Amino acid sequence: MGHPVVAVAIVFVSAAIAMAASSQYSHHPLDPLTATEITAIRAAVLASPLVPARPLFFHYVGLDEPDKPDVLSYAYGAADAAATSSQMTLPRRAFVIARAGGQSHEFTVDIAADNASVLSHAVHRGPGFPMFTDEDQIAAMALPYTYPPFVESVRRRGLDVGEVGCGVLSRGWFGAEQPAYGGARVAKMKCVVVDYNATANIYARPVEGVVMVVDLDRMAIIGYRDRAVFTVPKAEGTDYRADKVGPPFTGPAAPPGVVVQPEGRGFHVHGHLVKWANWEFHVGFDMRAGTVISLASVNDTDAGGLKRRVLYRGFVSEIFVPYMDPEEEWYFHTFTDAGEYGLGALASQLQRGVDCPANAVYMDGYYAGSDGKPVKAEDVICLFERYAGDVAWRHTNGIGLGGLFSEVRPDVTLVVRMVVTVGNYDYTLDWEFKTVGSIKIVVSLSGILEMKAINYTHVDQIREDTHGTLITENTIGVYHDHFVTYHLDLDIDGTRNSFIKNNIVPKRNTGVRATGGAPAPRRSYWTVLYEVAETEAEGQVNINSAPADLLFVNPSKKTKIGNEVGYRLIPTGATATSLLADDDYPERRASYTKKQVWVTPYNKSEKWASGLYAEQSTGDDNLAAWSKRNRSIKDEDIVLWYTVGLHHVPYQEDFPVMPTISGALEVRPSNFFERNPLIRTKPPENSPNCSCSIGGSA
Amino acid sequence: MGHPVVAVAIVFVSAAIAMAASSQYSHHPLDPLTATEITAIRAAVLASPLVPARPLFFHYVGLDEPDKPDVLSYAYGAADAAATSSQMTLPRRAFVIARAGGQSHEFTVDIAADNASVLSHAVHRGPGFPMFTDEDQIAAMALPYTYPPFVESVRRRGLDVGEVGCGVLSRGWFGAEQPAYGGARVAKMKCVVVDYNATANIYARPVEGVVMVVDLDRMAIIGYRDRAVFTVPKAEGTDYRADKVGPPFTGPAAPPGVVVQPEGRGFHVHGHLVKWANWEFHVGFDMRAGTVISLASVNDTDAGGLKRRVLYRGFVSEIFVPYMDPEEEWYFHTFTDAGEYGLGALASQLQRGVDCPANAVYMDGYYAGSDGKPVKAEDVICLFERYAGDVAWRHTNGIGLGGLFSEVRPDVTLVVRMVVTVGNYDYTLDWEFKTVGSIKIVVSLSGILEMKAINYTHVDQIREDTHGTLITENTIGVYHDHFVTYHLDLDIDGTRNSFIKNNIVPKRNTGVRATGGAPAPRRSYWTVLYEVAETEAEGQVNINSAPADLLFVNPSKKTKIGNEVGYRLIPTGATATSLLADDDYPERRASYTKKQVWVTPYNKSEKWASGLYAEQSTGDDNLAAWSKRNRSIKDEDIVLWYTVGLHHVPYQEDFPVMPTISGALEVRPSNFFERNPLIRTKPPENSPNCSCSIGGSA
Structure with a gap:
């Protein structure tokens, strides 16, 4: 977010070094572009006669992933079981946006090993521009x-x-x-x-x-x-x-601590595929989106290890950061960080043992510099098992009947982390996988405020609205918002899903059983009214308005006792929505930030909530514009768009660097499994420091 | 919450053993009652001629803490510096509720070493009863x-x-x-x-x-x-x-992991006083409230280690759990777990290395059995430093101007944990202290659902409202709420505080600077409207209604540049409020659950949100009733009451034991410090696995 006075945070490396780092790993169709591929793409674009204008600058080079049905067949086998799944060879293509001759050019490039050729070319005629380079x-x-x-x-x-x-x-x-x-x-x-x-x-x-x-x-x-x-x-x-x-370092300090895993790590990384506990997923990298999680599936260990689909593709689609000072030098501070600056391109090299704990492993990314040559983004993704001292489930049985005993299963999770530093702000973007089947998406903000110089040195001098907080002498921390919008193509146990609003509604007790009441002194209760969202308009929800459990379900799959299998959304803080006027320009560009939840039918081209050309976009190609078609979202391949939102009123503690503040969304199995999937999980071994039982059962 | 078919979870020990466990530790006036003291209290009550009726059963025995001004003088020295602070001897008293002769008797008991005497006696005449024994x-x-x-x-x-x-x-x-x-x-x-x-x-x-x-x-x-x-x-x-x-244990599993602290723990426990990093606080135990955190203060290391007050006393005041089935066998399921069953009395023995990590230390509690004899609640509180892999603050400086470098400070927190098992439900109640000055209060729920038997075995058979989810054959997980209400007597940098609503309100750009606008194309923005809550009515807030930063400030203390020092509330999930009708009986008892936030003037007798006699209470002595007086809360000694609330629609995964789900509130310094208090905190040492810098500055 923000004020990228010095946005360029990644070390440029020579293509030779970058290519050396690419390995003999056999490609997965969703693997991000390698340095070799980027080099080949550059050569193909520059060799193409379609755009002779020079200079030509590369603004975006990314994987043009194969069509979803093909990827699904590759990953899970075809529905008719005829396909050979991972033996399939899918086309390998890149999508490129380059500027030349004052125009934005789009190329589709076919990649074959270290050779590549332009398949198609188009000139962008509408409003907006590609990311800055x-x-x-x-x-x-x-x-x-x-x-x-x-x-x-x-x-x-x-x-x-x-x-x-x-x-x-x-x-x-x-x-x-x-x-x-x-x-x-x-x-x-x-x-x-x-x-x-x-x-x-x-x-x-x-x-x-x-x-x-x-x-x-x-x-x-x-x-x-x-x-x-x-x-x-x-x-x-x-x-x-x-x-x-310092020294002296007089600030508060806790002693060092390191997580030790006596049996080693529990996850395996093969290329970009990760296996851990009951999860399998693919970790990609994109210069605009940053981390891309694909093909996340969970093994149903109570169903013989059946691999069940959860998330086809998830990534940060946009980060909209409007400032709240209408003054001439500030009114335009209405950043779309992903579309204007690029989250992957601005991913920070993670500090080992500090940004991620000592038990982490790291992944690099590659993207294209403006000259088209590969840039290595080193150690920009880390994966680690998180031992936070939480409990996955527990129960203590009382002594009154039976026997006094406790059963406790500690919680260990797998975190996939990227830190994106967009100028002043540092976003820590976590994907946390839980053995219970949840994916928790956590946004943590730190870094430095955008500051406005002012002549005041004391609050008492201020008479007008300074549009921020005096955080030190001559300095205003300007009010602003952060809206981090996720594209979450949930595929709950299959491709076709519905979006359900289980509305929690108060009822008066009628005293009549046929109407849900009962002849008892109780006067009220609440119940759940099931509502299927038929079209996109019904898929838009402000989660602060009325209580509801919001679910993605697979209407064609039911548990043995007949509940629709599903995942539900659990917002965890940071549920702010935009307060800008509907007719204000920045709001028109990011009008989707008025609701935390949007649901759209899957469309491969609808990736970027503020549009493909988000820089100076006008709102004609954004999530809200797409949704105006009001397409059917019932029993379709649908996508969840969720916005983590914060109104940020700065305080003096946010200066000179802000303490981390977080918001999150969890998607959690809800009638997806037949029961708690962790019941048959082994309890921790007994040891002098670790017993899991204080008494036998009766 | 709930269904305490077998609520008695604590091992009874003989008074002799319990007394042996009490040590020579010199009392702090807020220390919980020792086994010796409980024994002496019992003797005094039974010896008192004021209540000759027998049998006499003890329902509550707890510390009657000295008056707040005296405790403050003891802990921090008198305002006039004349008092001798920790050399003071304060009266040591207990408050007892006993049943005899069909009446509830209240005793105040003076305790002197191992002797005690009844100071006063009263008979409760109003509605309601003490906790079950x-x-x-x-x-x-x-x-x-x-x-x-x-x-x-x-x-x-x-x-x-x-x-x-x-x-x-x-x-x-x-x-x-x-x-x-x-x-x-x-x-x-x-x-x-x-x-x-x-x-x-x-x-x-x-x-x-x-x-x-x-x-x-x-x-x-x-x-x-x-x-x-x-x-x-x-x-x-x-x-x-x-x-x-098992075996076999076929559930998903992550490998074991242990936090190792090569320099040892960073906190010190002396009796019930805890010192850690920049925090000092007292950990007490009460058979009704469970853990009681008192006298929490934070050292302002940028102000020469000045000890600054944050929280006088914090504890769970009540847990209200209404079920949503009006049927004859279910309508009365409207539990007030603290007031009816007692959270401390139902605290579970924590499983070492599982409920709390291997680096935890444990505390015991003592309470009175119904016979008045001390019961040892062993290992019911743990304290541990949490290494969750989070970052306290960070920034990566870009290469464009200056130099590429990162500064990162990992986050380590101190957790004080209790697990309360009220029959079927297990509440993990954490107080998490952060070096940045925050206290995060986390409620995590696990345990077992209350289940209703039903003749259906499949959802397709169901036509009526079953008031819950069919979670397995013949079993409904009944809809219900959890409202965990905290008493938080915040004393921000002193006793007299005000409650501020910094309302975040949209504005249209007038184009005129004198009115906050500016001659720029921006049409709207938001700003902050400062509102002091004058009386209790203005101290009630539904945090889901309109955006606002809610603060406790000390109006007589300002930062150097003139901001009021304060702490703000950051709700983190679980913001549900009661949906029961105002005229319904359970709602009248717990009407305070319609708003998450209440603020009252401090009153030593106002501890229990559902009243001192919560069992069968009628709402005449609860938080909402007290607040009807609409007392002044501006620049007074005020108390925050905050309710973490969840509507629980059960899912099959909640069976047979529920995976943990959490909600939280953070109170966070906001213009309390002059700046981020962690700037002068030492970065982690470099090591092969831990570097904190990837480049020098320019």
Whole structure:
């Protein structure tokens, strides 16, 4: 989210090194592109006569995964059992967006080993632009230093041009109320004081009042405004680097602790396929979405280890982060982090033993630089077994009848983690798999606030709405939201599912059994009204409005006693929805953030909640626009879109770096299994420190 | 919650052993009663001429803590610095409720070493009764075996009387619509098939249709009804004991893992005082409330280690569990677990290495049996440092300007845990202290559902509202709620606090700066409207209605830049509120469950949300009744009451034992510290498996 003054966080490596890192692992059709493949894709695109214009910059290169029925046949075998499943060879294709000649070009590229060829080409004619490239940002950063009005603005503030740095910010979309610049691909730039001797916290020292407009294709500043001068906040107290804040390290500290697994890890990674306890899934990487979880299935150990499908594909589709300051330098801060900056491209190298515990294993990703060459994103995904001290289930039987005994099963989960640093903000994005059959999706936010310089040094001086909190002298932490929208193509025990609202509704006791009542003194109760969502309009839910259990069920599969097999949604905090006016431009682009839950029929092209071209998108190609068709979602292949949302009112503790705050969604089996799947799980071994029983049964 | 057929889960020990376990530890005024003290209290009450009636049964014996100002002086020194703080000797008193002669007697007992004397006595004249005793329940359990109508009912069902067992259930309160029985202390009894050879899951096999009324003082069955015969569900598939379900253990399994702390634990326990990282607090035990956290303060390490107050006293005040079946045998299932059964009295012995990880330490509790003798509740509280793989804060600085580096601080927390097993349900009640200054209060539910026998074996047979889910053949998991209400006497940096609603409200951009707008294309935004709750009516909040940050602030303490110091509430899932009709009897008893948040002025006598005499309470002495006075809560010593609420629609996975589900509340410093208190915390040491930096700064 946010303010990517220095967004480029990944080490560039040479293609040679990157390719060396690719192994002899036999491809799964959903495997992300390898360095070798990216190199071949680049060559094919550059060799194609379809787009002769140069320079050509690569904005997105990603897997164009095979059609879902083919992937399902590959993974699970065809329904008619004729196909050979994992022996199948599926087409291997990439989807590429490149800019050349002032246009956005789309290529489909066929990949065969280290060779590749362009299969199709199209020019994007509608609104919006592809993600920024590293090149865009690095080249733009150099422009202000030689732009006289900026040099003058810096001088006017008593600063040296050498001690400032500027970053590229998406300008959003505001219709005819913003200059069109002839349809050019423009962005805004804002600047900060950069003096790493004084502080690493560049976001804490904005050069407030100055905004530039940059044409990223022409790579030139085409607009400039210095509205007013504000005090630059001081550097003192803003640094967070260990070697600058200590020693002595006077902050609160807990002792070190390491998880030891005497029998080793419990999961196996083969290429991108992961097997752990009762789970199997595929971990992919995409430069826009970051981690992609595919083909997650759970073994039903009570049904002889039957592999049962849960999630075809899940990933973060978008992160919408609107700021709440209407001022000239701030109104356009309405970021779509995935579509404008790319979550995979901004994934941070995970710090071993710190970002992930010592028992983690790591995966790399590869994406294309703007020159099309592969960039290695090293250690951007970790997997680890989490021993948090929780209990999966327990019961203590009382002594009154029978005997005093306890049965307890500790909970161990498998976490797949990525940290995405979009400029100032750090998102820790976890997929937590539980043996009980749940997948918990956790968003944790840390990093640095977007700060606005202001001349006030004390709250008592403030009379107007500053649109944020005075978090230190001369510094406002600006109000904003985070809306992290997940694409979750749940396939509960098969492809065709329905979305059920089990509405929890109060009833008065009629006293008559035929109507659900009973002749008893009780006057009220609640019951569950089952409602199938027929169309997309019925698939939109604000979960804060009325109580309901929301489920994805497979209407053609029932438990032995006749319940529809399903998974239900359990929101866990962070259920905010957008408060922007429906007619406001940013809201039109991300109108889907008014409800946490949307359900759509599966459509391979509907991946990005803010549209394929989210940068300066207008809302014509987003989740809400697609859903206006109001397609049938009953007993269809359907997709859940869920938004984890936070209204962020900053507090002083969020400065200079924010303590982590989290929100989550769990999808949990609900009449999916015949019973608790962990009943036949072995209890922990007895040991001097670990007994699981305090008495025999009667 | 619930169905305490066999509620008595604690080993009785002789007073001699219990007393031997009490140590030479010098008392803190909030320490729970020791075995020696309980013995002395018993002697004093029995020796008192004020209540000659016998038998006399002890229903509650607990610490009558000294007045708050005295405790504060003891703990923190007097405001005028004249007092000697921890050198002070405060009166040591107990509060006792005993039944004798058909009346509830209240005693205040002065305790001096191993001697004690009754200071005052009163007879309770209002509605309601004290908690059931173990004796109540055990004695009542024996009655049905010799009660001919019951023997006949059992025979009629083809069962042998030797294979059934019955438990005591509170009957709730339903005004004149229930028989008064002359004001006798009556409860209901329901029965199950008990055959541990077939299954340990006694709750799975109800003898449905039979309800008895028992007079607990006369210890006689005074009412009986056998309405209808239902099939007893089969035992097969209901057991959960490891030695019955395996080997082979075919359930999903993760490998064992143990947290190793190479430098040892980071916390120190001296008696009941705990010091850890920047926290200090006192851990008490009460037979009704369970764990009591007192005098929690956080050291402000950026302010020279200043000890700053956060929580005077926090505990579970009540757990209200209404079931949603209006039928004759079910309508009265409206349990108040703390007030009727006692959370401390039902705390389970924690299984070492399973309920709590291997690095935990344990505390015992003592309470009074119905004979007044001390009962040792062994290992009922554990404390451990939690290494869950989370991150306290992090940031990766991009390479664009400056240098690529990451700073990450792993998160370690301290958990204080108790598991309370109220019959069928197991509540894991955690207090999690975080170095960032937060206290997270987590409720996790497991255990066994309350089940209703029904003649159906398949969902297709069901036409009417069964008030629950068919979870296995002949078995309904009945719909119900859990409302866990916390008493949280927050004292943010001092005693006098205010409750602030920072309402997050949408605004249209006026285009005029004087009104908060700006001349920019943005049409809307949100801002924060600060609202001080003046009186109790304004302190009641349904957190699902409108977005707001809710804070406890100290209006007389400000940060250097002028923000009021405070803590805010962060609900994390489980925000359900009661759906019962306002005029329904159970709702009148627990009407406070219509809002998650209540704020009251501190009053030493207002501890129990459903009233001191919660058993058959009528709502005349509960949180909502107290709040009707609408006292001032602005800049006063105020108390937060927060309810974690869940609507529980059972699913088949909840059978035969429920997988854990959780809800939580975090109270988090918000402008309490001048900045993130963890900035000066030492990063983890570098090691082969643990580096905290991937590059130097520029």
